[in-house]
Amino acid sequence: MELKNSGEIHIGHHYFSPQIIATDVIQFQESMQKLLGSTPYIIQKGVPIRQLNNKSFDIRALVQKNDKGLWSVTNVISRIANISSYNTSICEKACLTTDVLKHLYPRDKVKAIIQSVYNLSLRSAEIMDENETYHLGEFSVDFALDNDDHIGIIELNGKPQKDLYDGIRNQFTVYKRPILYAQYLHTR
Known part of the structure; x- marks a missing residue:
C-alpha cells in the first residue's frame, strides 16, 4: 500500500x-x-528496499543447528526480484549475497553487512530458543537493506525454502546439517 x-x-x-x-x-x-475479510493482519511500515540494477533484492540467512546442537549460519544468499516487482519471493534468480553486495559497496562495507547478517541471525536463533514451546533445528531470516544502508529483518521462516541453494556454494551443507543435528539429538 x-x-x-x-x-x-x-x-x-x-x-x-x-x-x-x-x-x-x-x-x-x-x-x-x-x-x-475477517482475517486479522499486521501491517508494517514499508521499507524503501535497496536496488541492484533497478531490481529489489533481499538477503536470506539459513540458520541451522549443527552436529554439536549449536546454531550456525549455513549460507547467506540474495533473491533478486523481477524488474517490475518489489517481492523477492517471486525472484529472477538467487545468488550469494557477497556477489550482489560487491556491485554496490567496497569490500570492507560488504564484510560489515555480512557480519551484521550473521550476528542478527544468530541472535534471532537465541531468542527463538528462549521459547521452549518451539523446537527448531533450522529456519531462515530474511533481511532488507534500505536506501540508507540500514539492515532490517523482514521475517523469520520456520520452513526454509532449500531449493534456493541448489547450485550455490555450500549447497550440500544445507541438506547435510539437519541430518548431523538429528544424529546429535539421537546420541544425547
Missing part, C-alpha cells in the same frame, strides 16, 4: 503496479475489508 501525494492509496500485490486505487480512506478501508 502506498499513499500518493495526490491522496490516492495504491494497493498492489507482488508488483509495483497497483491492483486497486482508492481515492480516499473510506474506499481504502472498504477495499481492504473485501481483500482480508
Whole structure:
C-alpha cells in the first residue's frame, strides 16, 4: 500500500503496479475489508528496499543447528526480484549475497553487512530458543537493506525454502546439517 501525494492509496500485490486505487480512506478501508475479510493482519511500515540494477533484492540467512546442537549460519544468499516487482519471493534468480553486495559497496562495507547478517541471525536463533514451546533445528531470516544502508529483518521462516541453494556454494551443507543435528539429538 502506498499513499500518493495526490491522496490516492495504491494497493498492489507482488508488483509495483497497483491492483486497486482508492481515492480516499473510506474506499481504502472498504477495499481492504473485501481483500482480508475477517482475517486479522499486521501491517508494517514499508521499507524503501535497496536496488541492484533497478531490481529489489533481499538477503536470506539459513540458520541451522549443527552436529554439536549449536546454531550456525549455513549460507547467506540474495533473491533478486523481477524488474517490475518489489517481492523477492517471486525472484529472477538467487545468488550469494557477497556477489550482489560487491556491485554496490567496497569490500570492507560488504564484510560489515555480512557480519551484521550473521550476528542478527544468530541472535534471532537465541531468542527463538528462549521459547521452549518451539523446537527448531533450522529456519531462515530474511533481511532488507534500505536506501540508507540500514539492515532490517523482514521475517523469520520456520520452513526454509532449500531449493534456493541448489547450485550455490555450500549447497550440500544445507541438506547435510539437519541430518548431523538429528544424529546429535539421537546420541544425547
